[in-house]
Structure formats: structure tokens, C-alpha cells
Amino acid sequence: MYKSFVFFALIVLLTHSSSAQSFSDAMKEEINIYQKIYDAPLQVAGKPPASFKEFYSQQPFVLALVFTRCVGICSPFLVNLKETIQLQPFEKDFKIIVVSFDPWDTADEMELLARNLGLKSDPKWIFAVTDSIDQMNRSLGFDPVWDSVRMQFDHDALLVGINGDGYITKKLIGLRERNELNQLVASIHNVFSPTYRLPNPNILFSCFNYDPISGKNKPGLGLAFLALPAVMAVGVLLIVSMSVRKRKIL
Amino acid sequence: MESIKIKKITSVWIITVLVLFVASIVLGILMRLNQGGALNQAPINFYSNMTIHGLTMIGIWFVAGMAGINFLMERYVKTSYKANLTAFILTVIGVVMLWVITLVGKFHVAWTFLYPMPFKIMWAKWATPAFLVAMSILSIGWLIWSISMMTQILKKYSIAQAFAWQHFTKDPSVKTPPFILISMITLVGVITCLFVAVVLMALYFAEFLSKGSFVNDALLMKNLTYFFGHTIANEMLYLGLAVLYELFAEVGGKAKWQTSWYVALAWNFTLIFILTAFFHHLYMDFVQPEGFQIIGQLASYMASLPAAAVTVFSVWVAVYRTKIKWSLTNLLFFIGVAGWVIGGFGAVIDATISNNVVLHNTLWVPAHFHSYNVMGNVLFSLAFFYWFSIQFTEKVVNERLSKLVLSLLIIGGAGFLLAFYLGGADSIPRRYSNYPAEFTSAKPLALVGAAFATVYLIPILILFVTITKRCIKVLFSSR
Incomplete structure (x- = not known):
């Protein structure tokens, strides 16, 4: 019970801090997108050496x-x-x-982590170490910082x-x-996921308004702006035509 | 017939257009050389060049068409010199501002200035508001000019006559000249898209001045941008066609073309469909309802087919097994029609949704729009410029020089375009300042394109010198 409570409190705390930094996280999530992984x-542990390429060429x-x-986010992150x-x-x-991404970790320690999580025999999960951490991190735009006081990495x-x-x-993140x-998961299978802008009181003239509850896109006032120039042109045509005819009659 | 003032202002328009055309071709060649790896421009310079190249080309060939129809319209109705002059002054102010904004201020959002890019400031801070002001100046100047010409037509013809609706009946009492029909159809389209530009600029200004309390809808802005951009790029071609309908038969020593029911029908359809074809620019925007995408595809087919079919048929009938007096003017018109049709096919291929998935934002896009400009609309306007220049000066024509000009235009133009088409077919993306090694054919094709564009530049320089010399004479003559 006590462990569950601490775990829950930790989750709430981390989620809160995550949302507080949502802008910078959103920007960080864009770094190195569509770049190739190193x-x-x-x-x-117990397997012949491989590389990322050998894995992704078989399956995303x-x-x-x-x-x-x-001692921070890693365990809740993997459990979640x-x-x-x-x-x-x-x-x-x-x-x-x-x-x-810790050079001190060994393949055996990663296997132990898999066992603790109950994932050692799950073929879907692979726990590995690499000797090319810097190159991997750079290609991912991942930037953990070593905190020598806490003896921990400060990382996303x-x-x-x-x-x-x-x-x-x-x-x-x-x-x-x-x-x-x-x-x-859709993205790694090259399936496009549409995203819609949420309602914003500062946007007065939307072509369509997405309703997140019904999931429907309803026509908005902005559509009228597409028709407006044509209406204005027809209006000018009629006004000019009438005014020149009036002058002719006069 | 034509007043001296109109002659002089037309000369000024022609000289201005030709000067800017040569400068913009040079920028285009520099861009292709950079893409080919022969130059090493900083990306910011490449994109500044790309922006001013696109803006200038669209602007000059639009005003070239407008100056052409304004001059020829004097044959039917009196036009307003003041409106013409106002448009010229505002155009010069707008163009000078744009060149300063892009080359000094390093503003580089491409000529499409897609929202919200102008607000993502990566250039001099003053450049964004200055750009909005310059675009507003140009829109207002051209709107005044267009409405003025439309007014003059309506003084003589009723709306129904200007649109040639009486030709749908047997034996119409009033015959609408094709030139008036096409000019009217085009002017209404131009006025519509300039109103779009006014709305677009108003929305940009509203967001810029509100400091965040008003934000635009990206989808609305993209729709408006292409409503303006796509429509004006097509309407300027129709201005060139109006000139062709007026002069092609005349220069060839034949009777003037008449409006028939199918010509009237084709051009009336063109007006409707050209205003909705821009939806094909938003195929990748999934938020846009499917119905709009289908309208975009159908309108793209319908906008190009009637006008193209009728024009090609008319030109073909005029030359097939017929003795015609060939000159540089009608040869430029003839080759221009071929370039327009080839570019039109390229456009229709790209506007087909299933093809667009592959061709979207590849070099196929500049391939098709350069086809109907470089080898289409530009030739229509050059034909007019050349014809105009020999109307009021000596008519001695150097035939060998004419043959050289035509040969180099065809060789240079075809090679330049082929490099784009091959790149597009090979899925080479457009708007890259430098191509990564993965695009193996991109660099060689860019160099080939630059070489042929240089060949194309030679006849343009020859025409520039000969036409400008004559226009300067017109400018300083008292008759």
C-alpha cells in the first residue's frame, strides 16, 4: 500500500513537472525528426553482437x-x-x-533490469547496451547531463x-x-496520424472548428472569407455597370 | 488611334519589364548553379534570391499582360491614362521595396509567403511589415488599373455583351470581339484575386498589429494565399492570350478572329473554373474536406481544357495549309501556345490527386509552371513587345537574327525545362538550396538547367537590346 502511494505520488509529480515544461518538451520532440538513427x-546478454540496423531492417x-x-524517472517510465x-x-x-545511456552499465545489468520488470522472457522487449553512446545520443538529439553530486543523470x-x-x-518525452x-506506433509503420488544432479564442476566422469531444470538424466563419472576394468582384461589376449606364441615360 | 501618352507609358512598361526580366533570369541561373554545387551561396542568400525571383517574375509578366491589353484596348474603348500611370508608379514603388526587403533585409519566405512564415522572423525586423506594405501597394495599384479597364469596357458593352452571352443565340445583333471577351473574363478574375490579396493582407496586418490577441487560421491563410497566387499566375497567361487573339491573325495578314458560341462558352467556363482550381494546392492538407479536393481536381481539368482547346484549334486552323505571313511576332505566339499546352499537361498531371501524392513539391512543379511561363506567357508578351516596338519605328527586320533568337529560345527553353521535368520524375524535391548526396541526379540536372537557361538568356538579351532601343525612341518621339 505504502509503495503504491509513493509510486502514485511520484507519477503525479513527474507528470506535473512534465506539463509545466510542455513547451520546451514539445520543441525538444521535434529535434532530429526524420533523421536516421546512428x-x-x-x-x-547471451546474444551475439548486433546493431540498430539489424533490428529495424526486420521490424520497426x-x-x-x-x-x-x-533512481528517478526510469522505472516509472518503463513500468508505464x-x-x-x-x-x-x-x-x-x-x-x-x-x-x-550509462557507460557503466553492462549487458548483464540490463538483463537484470528486464528480469525485475518481468520482461526477460518477453520476445517483444530487448534490453541492450552500446559502446557508442555519444553517437547514438547525438543522432537522437538526446542530451543527458551527469550530476556528480547526486551521482545521477539529469535526463528526459x-x-x-x-x-x-x-x-x-x-x-x-x-x-x-x-x-x-x-x-x-503508427508513425513507425509509416501511417499518417492527423492532428487538429484545439479551439482558440484568439482565432476568430477558422475555416473549420474541431470539436475534440465529438471528433468532428465543423465549418467555421473563415469559409466565408473564401467566398467574400468573389462576391466583392461581382458586386463591383454590377455597381460599375449600373453607374456607367445611369450616366449614359443622363 | 492610340494616344501618344498610352504609347509612351506602354514603352516604359516594356523597358521596365525587360530590365527586371533579365535581372530575374540571372538570379534563377545563380540558384540552379548553387543547387548544382558550382556556387556556394549561403542558404539565406539562396532563399532571398528565390523569393525575389518568384515575386518579380509573377509581377512583371502580370503587368506585361496588363500593359499589352491596355494598349490594344484603345482600339475598342478609351482607357484611363491616369489609372495606367498610377499602376506604374505604385508598381515601381512596390517592386523597389520588395528588392530592398529581400536583398538587403534578407526576407526569404518564397513568393508564396505561406502563413505563418512571414511572422517567424529570421531576417531584418522591418522586413515583415515592409513586405506587407509592398504587397498592399501592388495590390491596390493593380486593382485600380483592373477596375478602370473593366469600367471602360462596360461603358461600351453591357455585362452580357462583355461576356459575349448573346453569342449563345442565333445571329447576335452585337458581336463581341474575342479580345474584349477574354480581357473582360480575365479582368474579373484578376479583380477577384486582387480582392483576395486585400483580404489576405488585412488578416496579416490584423495579426501583426494585435500583438498576439488575434491569430489567423493557418488553413484559411493557405487557402487565401493560393486563391490569390494560383489565380493571378493563371490570369496573367490569359492576358497574354487576349493579346494573341487580337494580333495573331492580323500579323499573319488574315481576317480577324470572331467570337463564336463555343469561344464564348469556353471562356465563360474558364472564369468559373479558374477561381476554384487553386484547391489543388491543398491536397496534402487533410483538414480540408475531401469535397474541396475533388473540386480542385475537376476545376483544374475544366479550367485548362476549354480555353486551351479553343485556342489551339483557332491557331491550328489559322496556320494549317494556309498561306500566312510568318514573322517573329506570330512565331513567338505560335511557340508560346505549344509551351502553354505542354505546361498545361504537366499541370493537369500534377493536379491529379493520385499523381500529386508522388509529384507534390518535387521539381515537377517548377517544371510545369516554368513551361507555361518561360515558353508560353513570356513569349506571348515578348511577341507583343516586339510587335509594339516595330509599330512606331523602322520596320526593318533582320531575318537571320530572328531565326537565331527563335532557335536559341527553343533550345535554351526546352533544355532548361527538361532538367526540371527529369528531376521531378526522379522525385527530386524543389526549394532545396543544396542537395544531399542521396539525390544523385539533382546536382547534374541543376547544372544542365543552368547551362540551358544561359542559352535562353542570349536571345532574351538580343530582344532586350532591340526592343528597348525602339521603345526609347518611342518614348522620346513627339508623335
């Missing part, structure tokens, strides 16, 4: 970046991801590769979608909802 060599994957000594995926399986298949909880050609299709994960 083809870093990967080591999975979602990449999660953590480190085993992490695991539960979201297990609760309702996705239509299209993909792998989840969890890679450590980053989830990266990689499609079958090795391109970064979408990035999510923080603990995110199922529908956002759906978009991530």
Missing part, C-alpha cells in the same frame, strides 16, 4: 533510453510503458528496445519511434497517454 553496435521499433542506477502495452495490445507489431524520459528504414519518426503511444 547504427550503434548493441550487446544483449520503439527505443527507450534508461540507465540501471537511475509495459502496462500500456500489455493492457491493450497494439494492432501492428513492433519491438521495444531499451538501451542504456525519452521514447523514440524508429521505422523500417531507420528514420526517427516521432519522439515522446515523459509519461504519455495511450493515444500518444498509438501515434508513435
